[in-house]
Amino acid sequence: MPRPRLAATLRAVRPAVMVTESRPVERFVAAFRRDAETDGRAGAFGLAVDVAVQYAEAKEHKRFGTGSGPSAKLAVQHDVLDRGIYAEFRHALGERRCPRCWPPSSAGLTSRAEDPSGRHRPLQQ
Incomplete structure (x- = not known):
């Protein structure tokens, strides 16, 4: 897990957006990777990272x-x-997710909606 103090603060604050330099993110990823390796899920973690990078x-x-x-296959893997x-x-x-991009949890998970300019727009339900 990430550094306990930072992780606890993030859980308390629940940011929808986090602007940071790369080092804290690298620490989070390294901690998650260690936990996955400890739990015997290193392969799943590697797949998740690869799919996230390809999707982005x-x-x-x-x-x-x-x-x-x-692609349809990549979108399904990501979902x-x-x-x-x-x-x-x-x-x-x-x-916490951006409320303009994601529906409430009771509506279930769906894909993000973006207009061609890249700005967020509410999902049609």
Whole structure:
């Protein structure tokens, strides 16, 4: 787990957005990786990191008009991991999502909605 004091503070504050330099994020990832290796889930953790990077790159390419976005397979992998491993990350970091991007938990998980300019817009339910 991340440093206990920082992790406890993040859980108490529950930030929807966190602006930081790369080092604290690297520490969080390293701590999560150690925990996954200890629990025998290093393979799942590696897959989750790979899918997250590929998904983010595909979304970025779509936003800049240099790609078509995540493939259907990648989107399904991301959605499945979002309900498992990514949820564990969010829980450790305060478990709060931007209310303009995500529906309430009672509505279930759906994909983020963005307009072509990259700004957030509410999901249609």
